[in-house]
Amino acid sequence: MAPEPLWNDLAAAALLGTERRAFAVPQAEGGLAPLFGGLTGTDPGKALLGTAAALALYRRAGRRPAKDAEPPPEPAPVETRPRPSATAAAHLAQVLSSGMTREVLAEWLTALDRAGRRVPEESLPALLEIGRKDRELRPSLVAVLGERGRWLARQNPDWAYAGAGEAQPESSATDTAWQTGTSEARAALLRQLRKADPARGRELVASTWSTEEPSDRAGFLEAFEVGLGPDDESFLESALDDRRKEVRSVAVELLSQLPQSRLVRRVLERVAPLLALSVEVTLSALESAPSKPIVVKTKPFAEFELPAACDKPMQRDGIEPKPQGGTKLGEKAWWLSQMLGCIPPAVWSRVWGKPPHEVVQAAIASKWNDALYPALTRAAIRARDAEWIEALLPQRHRAALNLNDLSEMIQALPAERRERAVQGLLRMDAQGKLFKKVEELADAGLMLLTDHVPAPWGEELAIEILGRLPLNLANAKYYDYQCHRFLKAAGAALPAALAIQAVADWKVAEAIRSQFDEFVALLQFRHDMLKELST
């Protein structure tokens, strides 16, 4: 018998044990014969173990390598970019292994690209995995993958984004996942789908809408904020008649963000007469590019009448009859304020033919400012109208705005305009109110910077921050979570070369010392990392 069947028989015999089935040393040929021969006649258990010893070694030592049935792989094309220095590669390894934020990685990748170099091979799998999960990082990663990286990515379907182009998820698989997933999984799937193909997402929701739990309906509708567009209007309009209030208010919120929606038109038709404006004129101001200029020769918000009642159709469009959220407005002013909050503010600049900041000035001068400023703010956020937000921000001290509103305003700006907006807020606070005391570090400026202004931060903003921070850090009396969070974000976002010089002679209170050390270490690391790639 050949060694393989011999071994299988032996293993079967061993499983059972020699007690239950008598064991006889098998017959063998060649080199095994004399070995087995010496084992016959001994105790059966020992004979079995002896046979196992000899046969196992025989197989192990005689093992031949398997032949690869496939042809050798196609080699990667020749690289056109050189690898970075060993030190730069070590910096990357440190970024990857020590849990630094993605901003630092993005900065390294960008600097690498600027230096005309590519990712070192040994880090490719880790980076391609990061890119799989982090879409925003992909462009800067793909730029520095080099031939080797693209060659590697082509071999793994998970990394198709970097090699062979994006694969769309199978449509039947999506249907199954939608019908069988948990609520959370379905909501996540829907958001993902809305990013790539909003119509497909809407159809999926519509297909099961009538059978969904009320609590799920609100959640799914919220996902429409991703990829929201005019095509969603009809579906959202029908949701205004939903039995559940949560569902209805999500629909109102989303419809208010669609300037062409019937809801916005209805609200405008109600508001125009109150402001002594012709309905026809204001409606035509909703168009983004009106055919002829519409100029009303009155002062903005000079004439005012409050709505007489909050009827059923108004309530259907989301107007709350009872004042809420701690507002000091009277009932009727509250109704007007809510309605104004639904109308894209661009309408007003068009109707009165004035730039946003002039309309805002007029609103503030009005005795109804307490209703107007919050309403215009809400409207500007919903319309994501950067010009209007920038006109409203400098007046923020005129209204009792809370941090949430401020944060929403900044967030509604496109990423590249946020930095200037926050910088403006910091300047406004020339007395250093935002940054004066460490106890106040949870205050607006820091939170807004930490949460909404993407790295890297520009030099002007950096100078503003670096001028004020030492005071906070010198006076800290206890550990402060917000301050720590800010230091973490700032360590990754401030221009490293500038900041590292500035912090050199800062005196820092013991309470925040170790967080400050971390901050400086991160700045120093980034400084070295960028220097290494700039030479």
Next chain:
Amino acid sequence: MPTHWSTDQVLALAPDAASQKAGKELAGQRKKWTNLGHDESAAWGECQGSGAKPYQTKIDLSEPVFSCSCPSRKFPCKHGLGLFLLLIQQPAGFAGGPPPAWVADWLATRAKKAEDKAKKAEQKLQAEADPEQARKQAEQQAKRAAERKTKVDAGLNDLDRWLGDLARRGLAAARGEPYSFWEWPAARLIDAQAPGLARQVRELAGVCTTGEGWQDRLLERLGRLHLLVEGYRRLDALPAETQADIRSLVGWTQSQEELLASEGVRDRWVVLGQTLEEEDRLRTQRRWLWGEATGRAALVLHFAHATQPLDTSLVSGMVLDADLVFFPGAYPLRALVKTRHAPAEPLRDLPGFTSVAGALGEYAGALAKNPWNERFPIALRSVVPVRRDAGWEIRDEAGDQLALACSNERGWGLVALGGGRPIGLFGEWNGDVLTPLGAWAEGRFLPLS
């Protein structure tokens, strides 16, 4: 300039992950360091800690060896690691020139210690040359050895009976036994002063739970143990080298002092890989070396109990011109570094086999000499890592394959290193799969542990 060290190599010296992290952080805090300097053989610096006086940290770069005035019991401490990383990342921050007194003193003390040790060994040899003393010592030794032999003999008899029982009752029955079934004979072997055998018996319990094919693996190990027991019975009839193999597997230890007195094998020894295992607070460091001229592989073990430091003197990817002494055996692998002739240098080319068939041929030869080998070092100069349905493999020019034991990330990493072209690879072969420990691609060595 001693920057041929890489960050990976330095981090591999850290006693644990926390020290790695702390070391990296310290290397980033350039402000904490003062009086940084280095020369050909050493680097030093003072690091501001929590106390008033900064810690004095120094590294002898020839091995490397660390020293620091901080109270940490970890070795190397975070300051040592931080200083080393700083030296690699920002060499320009280090002044040249001769070391300050506190560094020079330390280096001098080290040199003197080494000298004293050599002297002591010599005195000992002289003492042994004194016939009267030598006779007395030999008598005592013989008496102790005889006592131990009696114990070991009894322990092996019990093991033999236990193995026979197991074979009679069958592997399926044994698999259902509680842990105590395996622990009992292991404990018995410890009492019998056969710790090597005890370890092998203890491992059997784990084999039962390895899933598909467990019976083949268990049977093979039982066979190997049986062979060891039978070999021990016939010890006197076997060649001296095989006797040494068996004695060491049973658990006899070799006096390292005695071994270091014997003649070494000089070569340029390449450190190709290292592993670190921890069990019951005992950490075992295995470093594999490969002689450039002799083509011999060598295994240097280091054991550290609890807080004892790991050895930092052998770094993967470095080459040392040194004398190694091998523990006796039919296919000697385990060795000690006896004398170093020059500071370590970076690897220039990976030595090893040119084909898979060649490597497996050597493995068969090694098994013929020492059938108990469990980890066989294989260095291959030119193989292409590939992904196949069965898993990760390497293939040589002839299309011969070896299966790799590695994670997907490691597998992709190896494929990336090669880019479809051959690389050099070193690993431990257990007869079924190769665990990669070091790679050589485009003139660079990458440690893989």
